Structure formats: structure tokens, C-alpha cells
Amino acid sequence: MGRRGLLVELASAEATEAFHAELLRRRAAGELPGVTEIVPGAATVLLDGFATPGAARRLAAELPGWRIPPLASGDGSVLEIPVRYDGPDIPDVAALWGVAEDEVAGIHAATEFRVAFCGFAPGFGYLTGLGEHRHVPRRSDPRTKVPAGAVGLAGAYTGVYPRSSPGGWQLIGTAPETVLWDTSRTPAALLAPGTRVRFVPMSPPDPEGAPS
Numbered sequence: 001m002g003r004r005g006l007l008v009e010l011a012s013a014e015a016t017e018a019f020h021a022e023l024l025r026r027r028a029a030g031e032l033p034g035v036t037e038i039v040p041g042a043a044t045v046l047l048d049g050f051a052t053p054g055a056a057r058r059l060a061a062e063l064p065g066w067r068i069p070p071l072a073s074g075d076g077s078v079l080e081i082p083v084r085y086d087g088p089d090i091p092d093v094a095a096l097w098g099v100a101e102d103e104v105a106g107i108h109a110a111t112e113f114r115v116a117f118c119g120f121a122p123g124f125g126y127l128t129g130l131g132e133h134r135h136v137p138r139r140s141d142p143r144t145k146v147p148a149g150a151v152g153l154a155g156a157y158t159g160v161y162p163r164s165s166p167g168g169w170q171l172i173g174t175a176p177e178t179v180l181w182d183t184s185r186t187p188a189a190l191l192a193p194g195t196r197v198r199f200v201p202m203s204p205p206d207p208e209g210a211p212s
Contacts, residue, residue: 001046001048002048003053003056004048004049004050004051004052004053004055004056005046005047005048005049005050005056006046006047006048006050006056006059006060007044007045007046007047008044008045008046008047008063009043009044010043010044010045011043012043013042013043013116013128013156014071014128015043015068016040016041016042016043016044016045016116016117017040017071017114017116017128017194018068018069018070018071019045019068020038020040020045020193020194021071021072021194022066022068022069023038023045023047024038024194032059033050033051033055033058033059034049034050034051034055035047035048035049035050036048036049037049039117040116040117040193041117041119042116042117042126047059071114077196078112078196078197078198079190079191079195079196079197079198080197080198080199080200081160081175081178081197081198081199081200082175082176082177082178082199082200082201082202083105083109083151083173083174083175083199083200083201083202084173084174084175084176084201084202085104085105085108085109085172085173085201086173086174087150087151087152087170087171087172087173087174088171089139089152089170089171089172090104090105090172092136092170093136093153093170093172096136096137097133097134097136104172105172105173105201106201107134108130108158108172108173108199109198109199109200109201111129111130111198111199112129112196112197112198113127113128113129113130113158113196113197113198113199114127114128114129114194114195114196114197115127115191115192115193115194115195115197116128116157116193117193118189118191118192118193120159121161121162121163121165121181122162122181122188122189123162123163123180123181123188123189123190123191124159124160124161124162124180124191125159125160125180125189125191125192125193125195125197126157126159127157127158127159127191127197128156128157128158129158130153130156130158132156135155135156136153136154136155136170137154137155138154138155138168138169138170139168139169139170141168142166142167142168143166143167143168144166145164145165145166146161146164146165146166146167146169146171147161147164147174148161148162148163148164149161149174149175149176149178150167150169150171150173150174150175151171151172151173151174151175151199152167152169152170152171152172153169153170153172154168154169154170158199160175160178160180162180162181163181173199175199178190
């Protein structure tokens with residue numbers, strides 16, 4: 001990938017996440033040649049900014065001999081995102097999962113997710129964790145406008161829309177209290193590859209005029 005970069009292709013999303021985690025571990029331990037960027041994708045990891053083309057070539061020759069341990073669960077703190085499970089596509093997701101509509105929130109909230117990679121829009125993370133039997137297709141009729149904070153499912157991933165945009169994901173909820181992208185914050189993105197995430201159901205709002 002240019003004279004000072006490598007694009008490593010992996011066999012699966014799981015292998016990509018494990019390889020990315022091993023790269024970060026080796027860099028933290030001072031065992032990785034200096035690179036300026038490590039950018040995971042769905043089935044690739046880009047390493048860019050080697051000091052010399054020779055350094056990139058040497059690492060490329062070494063990579064096939066690396067032992068990559070399985071991705072360890074439970075490493076690092078868990079980011080909790082409060083969610084109101086009020087999405088318009090819950091009936092469709094329930095039908096695809098073969099469960100009752102009121103079970104969708106519990107299944108989703110009981111899952112621990114991990115940010116596999118980021119893209120699509122600033123602050124948008126592609127979160128893995130749902131088993132293959134919970135994967136759902138994108139909508140056949142994408143929406144022209146999805147509100148900021150919408151929580152959706154597509155394929156193997158869960159995502160939260162950081163801003164209003166078109167989109168074809170199956171919407172199951174809203175995260176009204178979470179700011180995913182804020183340029184006044186360092187880092188601006190709340191989610192980064194490797195972040196562990198849990199969605200926490202919010203209590204439904206009190207009916208208007210109900211006594212407190």
C-alpha cells in the first residue's frame with residue numbers, strides 16, 4: 001500500500017479483530033516497527049507510515065509467522081450506552097429472529113459488543129457481538145433520513161448513527177443521551193476499534209401529565 005504502508009487481508013471479521021488487538025499489544029510493548037496509523041476494516045488492517053520502505057517489507061515477511069492469540073473477552077472497561085428500545089423495525093427484527101417483539105430489547109442488551117472498526121460517518125462504529133443466527137439484512141427500502149442517535153442492525157453489526165443521514169439499517173432503538181462525535185472533545189470520537197460496549201435499556205418516559 002504505497003512505499004511505506006501495508007494492507008493486511010484477513011480471513012474473517014473475527015481474525016481481523018484478533019490481529020488488530022495483537023498489533024496494539026505489540027506496539028504498546030515496543031515490539032512493532034514505528035507506524036503512524038493502524039486502521040482496521042471489516043477484513044483488513046492498514047499499517048501506514050513506516051519509517052522506511054525496508055521496514056514495511058521486513059514486517060510483511062514476518063507476519064505469516066506470527067502467532068495471533070484468540071481475541072480475549074473481558075479486556076478493558078465497558079462503555080455503557082443508554083438506549084430506549086423504540087425503533088420502528090423491532091417487529092421485523094423479531095420476525096427474523098423468531099422471537100416476540102418484547103424480547104428483542106432483552107436479547108440485544110444482554111450482548112457484550114466490541115467496536116470492530118469505524119467508518120461511514122465520523123463517530124460511527126461497527127459493533128460485533130451478536131451471534132450469526134441474529135444477523136439481519138439491511139432494509140430493502142432504505143430511509144432517506146435516519147435521526148441522530150438511532151440504533152440499528154445490519155448484517156453482523158450494530159451501529160449508532162452519530163448524526164442524521166440516509167440509511168438502510170434495521171432500527172431498534174434510540175440513544176438520546178450519547179454524543180458519538182464531538183470536535184471539542186479529545187478524542188472527538190467516543191468509539192474506537194476495540195472498545196467494549198453494552199447497551200442499557202432506558203425506562204420509558206412517563207406519560208404526559210402523569211403524577212410524579
